[in-house]
Structure formats: C-alpha cells, structure tokens
Amino acid sequence: MDIQEILQWTDEQVFMKKEKHLDSLQRRILQEVWQGEKYPEIAKKCNRSEDHIKQVARNLWKMLSEILGEDIKQSNVRSILETKALSNIYNNNGSQIVGYINSHINICVEKRPDAEDTQTRSPFPPDSTQNKAHTRIIDLTDAPDIPYYHNRTSELSTLTEWILQANTRLITVYGLSGIGKSAIALKLIEQIQTEFDYIIWLSLTNTPTLSILQTELKQFFERSQPTPLPTILDYFRSHRCLVILDDVHNVFSSGQIAGEYLAEYKDYGKFFKQIATSSHQSCLILLSWEKPREITTLEGENRPTRTLHLKGLGEQAAEILKQKGLTHEEKWSELINLYQGHPSWLNIIASTIVELFDGNVSRFLAEGNDIYLGDIEPLLESQLERLSESEKKVSQWLASQDGAVDISQPPADRELSQSELWQAIQSLARRGLVEKIQVGGRSLFFLNPVFKAYIQSKSNPIKEKQ
Template identity: 25%
Template sequence: MNKEDAIRLVDQLLSQSGRSLSDVEKAILAGAWDGEKYEQIVKQTPYSLAHIRQVGKKLWDVLSETMGQSVTKWNFHHVLEKKLSPVPVFGDCVPNVPRFYGRGKELADLEAAVDRNQCVVLVGPPGIGKTALTAKLLNSLSAHEWNCVIWKSAYPVPPLDSLLEELLGFLSESANPDLDSGKSENKESRSSEPTTNVVSKNSITRLIDRLQARRCLVILDSAESMRGHQEYQPFLRQVVGASHRSCFLLTSEEPFESLERWRLGGLAAQTLILKDLDHESAKRILRDKGLTDEQSWQQLIEKYGGNPLILELVANGVKDLFGGHVKEVLAYVTTFYTDLIEELLNRQFNKFQDLEKQVMACLAQAKKPLTFAELLKDLTKEGISSSDLVQTLDYLDKRSLIQIVRSDDQLTVYQLNSIVRKHTLNRLESEAANLPPVV
C-alpha cells in the first residue's frame, strides 16, 4: 500500500461519520506516511506551521476516535497497515461498541500488556467499560503478530473441561479455516458429550502445545466468578508458567490476588485497573446526550464521577426530566439516583466485609473529606489498625469507590462522590431499620 492508497482509505473511514479529508489534512497524512516532521510538511503547502500543527492535532484526535486506538503522526503508517490485516476472531460474538470515549492511554497500556504477558486481568467496577476497551483492543492487533483471537463469555462459569475442549476446537479451526462441514459436526457432537469434573491433564497439555504453535489471544469476559472455582487457579498457573507467546486476557470486577503473587515471582502476569474517565471524555458523553449549560458540566462530573454507564444514566435522566438543563438538576436535585444505578452499586457493596462497610460508613457520614489520621481516629474504636485501614482503602480504591485527592493544605484526603455517598447512607438506613437492602 502506498501513501495515496492510505489517504483514500482514511477518507473512506471518515466518510462513515459524514466528513471527508481537507487538502491540508491530506498533506499532513502524506508527510506522516513518509515519516516527516511538521517543519518538513509545511514546506510543501501554502499554510503556516502553526496552522499545520493545529489541524494535525485535531486530525489525530479524530482518527484515534474513529479507529479505536491512539493515532499520531509517528505511528500512523503502522496503525493503518494493521487495520488492513485484521486478526481472525473465533468463539462468541464480539460486542458492538457504537460509542467509545477517551481511553487512549488505557488502550495503549492494554495492548502492551497482552504483548508481553501470558495472563492479563483487566479489573474495574460494573459499567466502567472493561468489555468495550477489550473489544476496541481487537482493532489494534495485527495478523502479522497474532494468529487468532478467541472471545468467550465466562458468565456463567463453564466447567474447566468444557472450556478446554472449546478452546482446543477453536484453535484447530483457526489452524484449518477450511474445515468441511462433516468435521464441524463432529466437533459439535463432541462438545455436547457429558464431561467429568476432573480436569484432564491431557487437555491442558494439548492446549499449551497449541498456544506454543500459534500465537493466540484468549479473552474471557466477565471472569470475576472464576475466582471462586478452585479448578481455574491451577489451570491459569500452568498457562502462565509454560513457554509460549499467547495470552489469556480476563475482564473482571474483582482482582485475582494470585496473579500479583505470580508477577512478583517473575512470571508473565499483570493486573490493569480501569478507573473513571478523564473529565474531557466524560464531557463528550454529556455533549452526545444533548445536555445544555456546558459551564456546569464539570460540577456534574465531579458530583457523579467518571463511570461511563452511570454518567449515561444520569444524562438520560437530565434529558428526559429536565430537558437537558444541567443547572436545574444541580439546583434542585441533591443526587440523581435510579434503580439501575442502585443495582450496579449493590453488585459491589454486597461483596463487602465488615472492614469495608465501616470505612465506607465513616466516609459517608463525614461532613468533609478525611485525612488518613482522621479516618484512623474515627475507626480505632471499631478495632481497626493502621495496616487494616491501608488494605481497606486499597481495596476500595481499586474498585473506584473512593476518591483520593489533595486538600488545600496539600494533605491527602479521602471522600466519596455524591452517588456513592447516597447509596452508602441508604444502606445504613436500611440496616438501622432492620430492612434488607435491595439486591
């Protein structure tokens, strides 16, 4: 592919969103394809260097959004070549992601993690965008580097023997894409046979052999329930300990504690924590929802946090009940709280032990953000030590349930956003009234 073909391809991609390349954008792409700097590109155009830089910045932002990964003048050539060489995908249907906001750094971090590890767990609370980010990752993979992708939902958790047979079948299919229908039927009939609860060592050995022969990314989506199945821990440990360049990528609402031990032991394993959207990306959600009073958006985001799904639910409510006027909501509604938001938060709160409940209650009832010393003082009567508090704050931070900020006098303080505070207080009221919280 030459640069003229590349420019035509970009024009086709942008036409899907109703726009086309301008002459100055074409000049920038042509120069970027040849590895030129802006100072070199500007000599071939009638435009100023400042104008070239300004248009270039906007162009790379648009292309990053369109292609679902970070695009710059330095990686444009490489990214476009990968776009033309998609990796074959087997297994379940990859979820469609019609809207994707920000996450350029997170996407780059995830791509680097699966490239250098044999097992990666992407952790984050419900609605934070783990599945969407993983789906976008597939746009970044090149058939020159990966032989295949297998996408499987891990909810409900399948017996390990069943999963192994499925993975072996997909890997065989990826190695022989022209399998005739008779072989497909045989594979289907084998998968319908009853399996034992005893994990077949032979199946694991065969799977690792296939992972050595072909570089494959195995994605297990919604894998948090696997943590409670004992058969999966030794299986993942064998996968991580074997010699191959394939990778298992798990999305989970909860960290896999064993993974950190394996990493510290020198194995190729990594946990990535997905947190709230940055404020600019969060504002794009509000803009796409048609909200008004843009000068008040920052306050709305600070109030509700940067969970994309929760922000969309809040924005829908503002649009439906207040005509999209953010100022009215901030003036009259203390906290916009829906049944679905309550359900999302309950999925996290229902897993709390006493320590997490006590820390969340203390933060929710506080009149201001609390320092570590203030938290510890309030909780000492509950028998919580400083080491207990450190572990609990780490647990809550990894699940995006607390905010850690610097106060005006440069002290680290801990607080809850408005919606988490309201949910915590609601549960405390239910418990005080001896009423079970909604699950």
C-alpha cells in the first residue's frame, strides 16, 4: 500500500470515532514519518518549530492509539497502520480506496456543516450528487507557526466586513516586518473558513515565478475536481476560494521605490489586477512589507480592492510585557509608546529588560526617552537595505528634523527635486516607515521614531543609549 491509501483510510477511522478529520499538519506529519523523516526535518519542511511538531505528533499518536487499540508511536506507526489498513481495505469486498493527496500538496478536507452552507457556496443544485459530496478544502502547510495572537478586534472586523459584506476581491495587508500580518490572517481564516470552499496559504519566500505559483494553485484545486478547469480565475468563479499570498515583498525589487517588481516578476502585477477587475466570488489576500504600486490605481478606480496598513498594538501590547514577567506596570504604557506597540520589537526589548534589569521597566526607562535598539537593529537593517537612493536621502533628512515636516516647504539645500522628494515620501509611507498627521489643516510627515533612532545612531553612535 502507498501513503495516499493509508492517509485516506486513517482519516476515515478518525472521522468515524471522533467526528472530525485529520487536519493538514497531522496529515503532513503522518506522511513524513511514513517516509522516514525525523521531527527536525519535518519542522523545517512545515515551517514550524520542532517543539510544536513533537506536540502535534504526540497528540496524533495518542489519538490513533485510542482509535485502533494499539500503542502507536513514531517508530511503529507505519507497520501498525499498514497491517490494520490492509486487513480492512482489501478484505472488504475487495475494494481499494485511492487517496487524493500527493507528496507536495497537503490538504485538510472538512464536510460542510449544514445544507444551507452548501447551497449558498456550491455551484451545483442543492439536491445534486455533486453537492452532497461537496467538501471544504484547506491547506495551511505554508503558514507560519504563530505561538500567540494579540488582540486586533478592530482590524479583524474590518477585514471580515470587506470579505463577507463588501465582497472585496483583492486585499493587501502591509506593514513592518514582525508587526503581525500573518497572525491576523490566520485568525481571520479561523473565523470565516466556513464561508469558503477552498482556502490555501502560499509563501513567496522562495520567489516562485507566477507560472509556478499558478501551477501549484491549480494542483490544489484539482485534487477534488473530476474535470480540471483551464485557469485560476475559472476556479475563483466556480467556487468561493480564499487564497493568502505571504511575503509578497520578495517579488519586489530592492533598491527601488516600494512595490516595484523584479524584472522577471512583473506578470504578478497583471495577475493581481486581473483578480481585482474580473467578476468572481473569491478573495486574494496579499501580505507584504510594501504596498504594490498598482493597488493605489485600482483603489482610485473604485474597484473591489482594499488596503490595510497594519500598525502597532497600542495598549493591547501590555499582554506581551505581562507574559515576559516585567514589573512596574505603571511604566508599561511609556515603554509601549516608545517602541510603537510593535509586537516583535517589544518582545525583544522585554527580553533585554529581563536580562539587564531583572524585568524592572522603571530602571530601563530611567535615562529618559532615548530609544535603545540592541537586538532590534538587524530587523531594522533588513527593511532599510531595501530603500532606493532617494528614500535613503529623504530618511536622513527626516531623521535630522525635530518634528513632523511640511513637504510643500522643503529645505533650500535639498539634493532632490520636488518630484523626487514627493515620490520618496510616498514610497516610504507605502513601506510603513513614514507617517502622516494633520496639523492646522496641513499634512505633516515624520519618520517612524525607532527607525529615526537607528539612522541617528549610525550617523552619531554616541547618541545611542548604552
């Protein structure tokens, strides 16, 4: 027997006993262990921590032991399942169940919860044979392992409304690295998954060409299709699909203005535009450090396209400090504001406070409002190294200012033309590095304070807090 038959048979046994199917990660672990892989290798392939993989595996072996009446563990799961499945499958009227998951597509198949849900989302008539067999298919193999979700009720409500009420076809969630884009997307999936026939998460970390990406999407959709459809758009029209593309900034060019595609990836822009401008019932979500350039144009044309700039957590970030065991809670708000409520930055700084000041926030802040960077620096550098030359010059200028500036009144000794200045400001804003405020009816711009501190420290290292 092959692993596909085993997966199908095991999933059926679990469903009969537990009334739920194996999820995508359980299937992947079972498949990899079957092929002789160890937990560290499985963790790397699934983009999860080794501890998380071990915990899921322990729970899986325990559940299968209860269902099959055997002491199942990593070392014997293959032999036991193979023996059990053979005796059941081939001795049951000679029938053979063929699996539908191959070695590089891992899916979680869940039955629709009720007839009404199937009727509204399926392209087939309610009483048809196709509809009765209709399933919801979810593949989150590429999704990152997020240990905590920080409360973002407002942003989550906005995304849910855009998708379920406004039928938005293309959504871009952009923001600084580590701000929580993947976390909110995973929470969104958890809340609205019953509204979709297909859900898949794909990462562009390895910069696949559009052709490779579309092939992977079609392979995913075709797993449950008796007759494959010609294009991705055909699937988007025939079913309600939710596709999340993570790390979209990897197809943008470093050293250029924000959202400028690498030469061999310009067709991504055409693909995104096609999704936004064509009629269908699905949604594509882009997660990126930068806002794609064509999105602004599509929004200006009143297309069903929306953009969410994800910022810091605000007071909700106090939960991070609580988990780290920091003291002097009355100073937490000051610390949160200093580091912009950025969850990753606060996690790093909280660890520093524990290491250097035994968790005492007051002692850490004793020197005033200087921003200590420490282990945050590599994260900042990874974003700043993507800037164009004009953006670097404007960043240096903004870092030298005491407050927000009016770009309609630039300095006389500036190196850039007015057009270049405005384009650089616009590009920095699309990276989340520059913010805009309204003062006396005028728009003023300022550099993110943490990045400002970093740029100043490189110009004058003595200013950085020791």
